[in-house]
Amino acid sequence: xxxxxxxxxxALKTADLHDLCDAADDAIRAGGGFGWVEPPPRDVxxxxxxxxxxxxxRVLFVARLDGVVAGSAQLVKPPRNNEAQAHAAQLTTxxxxxxxxxxxxxxxxxxxxxxxxxxxxFRVLNLDVRVTQEAAIALYESLGFRRWGTHPFYALVQxxxxxxxFYCKDLQPAPQPPAQ
Amino acid sequence: xxxxxxxxxxxGNLRSAAKAIERAAGEAEASYTVLVTSDADAVRRADRVVxxxxxxxxxxxxxxxxxxxxxxALEEVVHRRGRPFLGICVGMQLMAERxxxxxxxxxxxxxxxxxxxxxxxxxxxxxxxxxWNELNIRHPHPVLAGLPEGAHAYFVHSYQFKLADPATLxxxxxxxxxxxxxxxxxxxxxxxxxxEKSQATGLALIANFLRWKV
Numbered sequence: 001x002x003x004x005x006x007x008x009x010x011a012l013k014t015a016d017l018h019d020l021c022d023a024a025d026d027a028i029r030a031g032g033g034f035g036w037v038e039p040p041p042r043d044v045x046x047x048x049x050x051x052x053x054x055x056x057x058r059v060l061f062v063a064r065l066d067g068v069v070a071g072s073a074q075l076v077k078p079p080r081n082n083e084a085q086a087h088a089a090q091l092t093t094x095x096x097x098x099x100x101x102x103x104x105x106x107x108x109x110x111x112x113x114x115x116x117x118x119x120x121x122f123r124v125l126n127l128d129v130r131v132t133q134e135a136a137i138a139l140y141e142s143l144g145f146r147r148w149g150t151h152p153f154y155a156l157v158q159x160x161x162x163x164x165x166f167y168c169k170d171l172q173p174a175p176q177p178p179a180q
Numbered sequence: 181x182x183x184x185x186x187x188x189x190x191x192g193n194l195r196s197a198a199k200a201i202e203r204a205a206g207e208a209e210a211s212y213t214v215l216v217t218s219d220a221d222a223v224r225r226a227d228r229v230v231x232x233x234x235x236x237x238x239x240x241x242x243x244x245x246x247x248x249x250x251x252x253a254l255e256e257v258v259h260r261r262g263r264p265f266l267g268i269c270v271g272m273q274l275m276a277e278r279x280x281x282x283x284x285x286x287x288x289x290x291x292x293x294x295x296x297x298x299x300x301x302x303x304x305x306x307x308x309x310x311x312w313n314e315l316n317i318r319h320p321h322p323v324l325a326g327l328p329e330g331a332h333a334y335f336v337h338s339y340q341f342k343l344a345d346p347a348t349l350x351x352x353x354x355x356x357x358x359x360x361x362x363x364x365x366x367x368x369x370x371x372x373x374x375x376e377k378s379q380a381t382g383l384a385l386i387a388n389f390l391r392w393k394v
Contacts (some may be wrong), residue, residue, distance in 0.1 A: 018195060021193070068195065098311055100377075
């Protein structure tokens with residue numbers, strides 16, 4: 001039985017950083033999205049993850065399968081000058097390496113980000129996803145995310161435009177009135 | 181306590197392979213020290229040797245050649261001492277006579293054949309071949325003991341090992357045509373797939389490798 005863990009991290013040991021880069025490379029090659037179409041050079045990828053750790057508005061989660069980092073997701077808080085949208089955070093950069101799929105890591109990562117957003121007092125969690133990410137779409141909808149729109153030119157992959165769906169989730173839904 | 185040398189020659193991250201060997205050692209109920217090393221003398225002293233490999237054949241061969249004394253140490257430990265050897269992905273491909281990725285590069289020449297581009301019959305199949313695939317066992321082998329026909333393993337590769345001698349094909353997989361998934365002879369075995377990322381199949385194979393009495 002595979003051992004699964006989700007960690008909120010504020011520092012990455014060298015070995016974990018390498019595993020995270022490997023997992024991201026595999027996810028990108030498999031069409032997993034999150035910005036890159038092809039994996040960048042390893043030094044660029046390493047700087048990206050190191051950069052995530054120093055941005056105060058970003059909270060990084062990693063998923064481990066048998067102790068090895070195999071996926072990741074981030075909670076992005078709004079900038080402090082955005083008072084009107086201070087209630088809304090973003091779930092972004094979510095992926096699981098293809099070799100680690102089928103163990104529920106993506107669900108556990110998403111729930112960890114939702115819990116973190118709730119704990120931090122956010123009312124709404126937003127996310128967007130390529131229309132080709134069918135498994136991710138099914139996951140988000142099963143967790144109560146509501147699709148509110150589709151952008152027809154969301155991404156450009158190998159010269160072709162690709163649509164993307166936009167979702168939101170109310171983290172503190174108003175209590176329903178008791179049935180009469 | 182036996183020592184397993186996992187050769188570090190700059191070909192990618194070795195941590196997942198090291199962790200998988202440690203975990204498989206637990207399942208094999210045997211005590212092993214897993215040594216991630218670029219020290220040729222440490223490889224000479226090892227009881228078992230694992231050669232991983234990620235990227236292009238030529239880069240991996242160059243990287244291995246640039247580690248002082250490593251090629252000589254491998255020849256000694258593998259040929260003269262006959263210690264069990266496991267090659268993973270490009271580490272498996274390096275056992276070939278030559279590789280044809282970015283020109284022709286001489287391999288270790290331990291198993292006859294060459295490494296050529298993967299060209300699936302169905303052009304819709306993407307390269308690299310990336311994902312889970314079934315193993316079709318062609319010859320029984322101790323490292324496949326207990327693995328069922330059709331066991332799933334995780335592959336990431338654009339090239340394949342075309343074997344000259346069908347007796348060295350232990351298991352194949354299919355991606356728009358059959359290709360070598362496990363190769364071997366004598367004390368040598370190699371997997372095109374990544375056992376360290378192949379969950380139960382991979383752990384079972386590594387545990388079998390650790391138990392393997394050549």
